[in-house]
Structures are given as C-alpha cells and as structure tokens.
Amino acid sequence: MRCVTLWAVPLLGLPGLALMPMAWAGDPAPVPAPAPAAPVPAIARGWPVGSRPQVLRGWEPPATAYGPGHRGVDLAAPAGAPVRAVAPGRVVFAGRVAGRGVVSVALAGTDLRTTYEPVRASVREGEEVRAGDVLGAGDVVGAAGPVGATDVAGAGDVVGATDVVGAGDVVGSGAPVGATDVAGAGDVVGAGALVGAGDVVGSVEPAGSHCGSTTCLHWGLLRGSAYLDPLSLLPPWLLRRGPSRLLPVTGS
Known part of the structure; x- marks a missing residue:
C-alpha cells in the first residue's frame, strides 16, 4: 500500500505570490461634489405690487431645510392692491393654505415658480399669465360687497345670510364670507388661460398678513423644494431706487 505525505506550505513563503487587497478594504470612493446651482435668470418685467415697493423684510435662507429663516421677501402693499405676475408662466396653484390665499406661478422656460x-x-390653476397680468381683483373679506356672476369663492369662505350670489357663482366647500360681503364680478379667469408678466393674478388680502399691523405681500421663489431669493428675478434697473440723474454738460 502506497502512502502519500502532504506538506503544509505557507502561502506567504511562495515567491511571486502576493495577497490582493479585498474589494471592501480601504476608504470608500470619494463622493463627487454636487454641481453648482444654476443661476436665477433676471426675467422679471416688474414688481408684483406697485412700481418700487418698500421691502419690509428680505430673504433669509435657513441653515437647514426646517430651520428658522425667511423664505421670501415681504413687500409693503395696502389691502386690495392688485398683485401682478412678474414674468410669463402658468398658474399651478390658486387657493387657500392655512387660511391664506396663495397663488403660485411656474415661470415659462424655467424650472422656477x-x-x-x-x-x-x-386666476385658476392651469391658466397662463403674461408679465404684468393681474392675478387678483380687490376682494375684501368681511366688508360689504356683492358676489358677481361667475365669481368663485375660494375654499374656506363663508357666505353670510345677506350675501348676494350672482347666477353661475361657485362657492367653495366650507367657504366663509361675512354677511353682506360682495365679491367683484369677473374675478375668476377661465381655466386654461395664459398669464404673462404684469398680469393681475389677485389682490392683497387685508387679513392673514404676517407683517403685523402692516399689510404686505409675501413673495417667494422656488426651484423644486429649494427656496431662492425672489429679488434675483429682478434686473438691475428694477432694483434701483429713485430717478436717474443726468449731469449738466459744461463747456471749458
């Protein structure tokens, strides 16, 4: 009977044989830095209220997604002042959030709103607006006013016992409007219309302002879920205040 002897040979002792590093050993591959955010194009053709309104509070970006800050700017504006689209776009929301009327417009040719x-x-969701179009028309909640034909009362408005509702008026679910309130006729533009810069999309509400005793318009700008400074939409000539001055021509 033949016997076979097995010899244990250490692998490290064999010439030309090296241990390869394991795939999971060492530091992980570096994560590439995120691409810089695209600049905001200065496409606004006007302020949303007035010609050069006072900025009561500027943009204060929060350090974290849910941290404190001011995600927009507050512009001084009297109650009932028309609110205009600063640039062409499509209305993606027009309704009430936490008791406040909100209009959101996706700006044409951009990823901004x-x-x-x-x-x-x-205006209604789905409408397109032009620059300068009015987004709203001076309704005042709690003041005596009539609801005109085809007017639409937003959700949360309550129609009082003596309120006048014109033919074809639509009252949102649970919408409260004080007794004898009157909404102007033609306040709602048909769905599917386009709005452009300067189109009026609404008016400043007298209640619900977070500017204390001063009524104001809160103007915001977003790219996705990230808040940006809305003043960056304004070209330099709209940001300058006061009239330009021409120096006199003097001879030698």
Whole structure:
C-alpha cells in the first residue's frame, strides 16, 4: 500500500505570490461634489405690487431645510392692491393654505415658480399669465360687497345670510364670507388661460398678513423644494431706487 505525505506550505513563503487587497478594504470612493446651482435668470418685467415697493423684510435662507429663516421677501402693499405676475408662466396653484390665499406661478422656460400670499386670487390653476397680468381683483373679506356672476369663492369662505350670489357663482366647500360681503364680478379667469408678466393674478388680502399691523405681500421663489431669493428675478434697473440723474454738460 502506497502512502502519500502532504506538506503544509505557507502561502506567504511562495515567491511571486502576493495577497490582493479585498474589494471592501480601504476608504470608500470619494463622493463627487454636487454641481453648482444654476443661476436665477433676471426675467422679471416688474414688481408684483406697485412700481418700487418698500421691502419690509428680505430673504433669509435657513441653515437647514426646517430651520428658522425667511423664505421670501415681504413687500409693503395696502389691502386690495392688485398683485401682478412678474414674468410669463402658468398658474399651478390658486387657493387657500392655512387660511391664506396663495397663488403660485411656474415661470415659462424655467424650472422656477413664484408664490404670492396673502392674495385673493382672480386666476385658476392651469391658466397662463403674461408679465404684468393681474392675478387678483380687490376682494375684501368681511366688508360689504356683492358676489358677481361667475365669481368663485375660494375654499374656506363663508357666505353670510345677506350675501348676494350672482347666477353661475361657485362657492367653495366650507367657504366663509361675512354677511353682506360682495365679491367683484369677473374675478375668476377661465381655466386654461395664459398669464404673462404684469398680469393681475389677485389682490392683497387685508387679513392673514404676517407683517403685523402692516399689510404686505409675501413673495417667494422656488426651484423644486429649494427656496431662492425672489429679488434675483429682478434686473438691475428694477432694483434701483429713485430717478436717474443726468449731469449738466459744461463747456471749458
């Protein structure tokens, strides 16, 4: 019977044989830095209220997604002041959030959208607006006023016992409007219309302002879920205050 002897040979002792590093050994591959955010194009053709309104509070970006800050700017504006689209776009929201009227417009040709509050909207979701179009028309909640034909009362408004509702008026679910309130006729633009810069999309509501005793318009700008400074939409000539001055021509 033949016997076979097995010899234990250490692998490290064999010439030309090296241990390869394991796939999971060492530091992980570096994560590439995120691409810088695209700049905001200065496409606004006007302010949302007035010609050069006072900025009561500027943009204060939060350090974290849920941290404190001011996600927009507050512009001084009297109650009932028309709110205009700063650039062409499509209305993606027009309704009430936490008791405040809100209008949001996706800006044409960009991945940006602007928000305006508190606003009594005169546009509907899906409409396209031009620059300068009015987004709302001076409804005042709690003041005596009539609801005109085809007017639409937003959700949360309550129609009082003596309120006048015109033919074809639509009252949102649970919408409260004080007794004898009157909404102007034609406040709501038909679905599918386009809005452009300067189109009126609503008016500043007298209640619900977070500016204390001063009524104001809160103007916001977003790219996805990230808040941006809405003033960056304004070209330099709209940011400058006061008239330009021409120096006199002097001879030698």
